[in-house]
């Protein structure tokens with residue numbers, strides 16, 4: 071059995087002058103509590119109390135009061151939609167269970183009537199008030215959404231209205247629990263509620279009969295209002311704090327993200343965070359989970375505080391750092407003098423004492439679970455600093471920003487590096503096209519012409535056949551060299567080369583290089599070659615094959631660009647940097663001073679790839695530089711200009727305590 075009509079609507083229908091008002095749930099709770107307390111406090115004689123709750127759970131919150139109210143009167147009726155064990159019963163007071171679909175489940179009523187007092191609260195929950203509240207999830211921490219539910223209805227002390235409300239509710243109660251008919255009739259008689267559905271209550275419509283002390287009521291109401299006000303105030307405070315924190319995080323993040331240089335990012339973060347929190351020191355340093363130590367790189371300092379920049383922090387045996395790694399969370403120490411984690415570690419105690427660290431916070435900078443660094447805050451003055459959750463949240467938020475900014479900066483640096491590599495690759499590609507266009511195609515067509523002639527003209531004189539064959543052979547040799555040099559350089563540049571470092575006598579390497587040269591250019595008469603190797607030259611540490619390769623290339627160049635009448639000198643002596651410095655000098659055509667560095671570029675040839683007269687690939691010096699850099703040496707060229715001869719220098723590490731003799 072359920073009745074779908076609304077008590078509020080019925081009341082408004084029979085008393086059309088009433089104007090319903092909007093109430094928040096918090097206000098209704100305050101009002102109903104005050105009304106109930108009024109009954110408890112006042113000397114009302116056997117009042118009629120009717121309370122209707124939307125659900126059992128709301129009734130439960132009030133049950134203890136009704137238990138007490140029941141000592142005041144035997145005309146107490148409590149209605150509710152049952153959820154667990156609320157049933158029709160008559161133990162302390164009359165309980166009336168209605169179906170959840172009943173119109174009453176949308177309403178909230180409380181009526182109190184005594185001979186000298188009457189008040190009523192008749193309300194219905196506003197449609198959509200719950201739904202609306204749910205759409206704004208937790209906008210205001212501390213304000214729970216339930217108290218924001220809204221009701222419309224009447225709250226009044228007009229006796230006539232209260233009597234009418236009582237009458238409507240009693241009518242319903244009889245329907246639900248006919249056994250109470252007699253008892254209800256008794257109440258009707260007593261308070262002149264007239265016939266069921268009658269209108270006798272209106273006779274006393276505008277009569278205010280309230281000659282009892284309303285002070286407790288007012289007191290109670292004020293207390294509730296104060297409580298709500300306090301809650302509101304707290305909520306606003308937390309909203310303001312939240313907003314302030316967000317602004318701070320925003321401004322710091324903006325400052326951090328302005329730069330793409332990781333060092334600047336960390337520096338700005340340390341300064342901004344330290345300044346905003348007013349700590350004595352704010353440090354940021356890079357650290358990985360497996361690091362044993364870290365060097366303090368970035369620091370914010372308050373005036374009068376000793377700097378720790380450049381200091382080395384122990385990480386491996388640092389209980390605070392270990393805890394960060396284990397828990398994946400920051401740690402904070404209020405007082406280093408009594409915290410076990412610090413006092414039990416000699417290293418930490420020492421640092422704390424030396425740099426007067428009294429309160430200590432370490433927050434990890436993670437990016438996708440990878441530790442990138444640590445943010446540290448120090449307080450050095452008394453009293454020890456109690457870390458507030460607001461501060462911790464802020465540091466955490468900034469650490470997150472620092473992590474993202476660092477990764478962004480790293481990504482940018484990688485991108486720049488990648489761009490450079492791409493540009494270099496692009497240059498190589500273009501050069502390769504030029505080279506293939508000329509260096510490969512020209513000999514290839516020569517070879518083709520020679521071979522075709524040989525094949526198509528069997529009567530060709532023998533000498534001419536020989537010339538054709540020799541041309542084809544030498545051109546194919548040139549192509550082979552080019553392809554080989556290009557592969558060598560590619561392998562060296564991409565690090566796909568194995569190094570076999572050994573102790574070598576420099577003299578032997580020079581001999582090998584020269585013998586290779588002679589076997590190659592048997593027919594050209596090379597310029598005279600002089601060798602000047604310092605006495606007691608120590609052994610050098612390098613890969614023998616590669617060292618001979620560099621020497622051969624430099625001597626080969628010197629021969630190529632020097633007339634037969636000129637001279638080539640090969641010198642070797644120990645320099646001031648504990649290296650052997652080798653010089654291959656010639657008296658040939660020389661190099662313009664502004665070309666001294668460019669000659670090491672890939673495919674550089676003074677004449678340009680297309681106007682080549684001398685043989686060569688333009689890769690010799692690029693290969694030599696890769697080789698020399700590979701063993702940690704340097705290579706450079708010197709020349710005072712055109713026709714002034716050139717000197718190529720390079721260095722090789724020595725084997726300490728040896729001589730090459």
Ligand code: ADP
Nearest residue numbers: 627628631669675676686687688689690691716
């Ligand atoms: P290449 O195969 O053309 O010799 P390298 O890389 O060895 O290629 O040399 C690059 C360019 O540097 C040469 O083409 C030449 O212009 C210049 N060069 C190298 N060695 C000398 C030298 N000893 N005297 C003058 N110019 C030189």
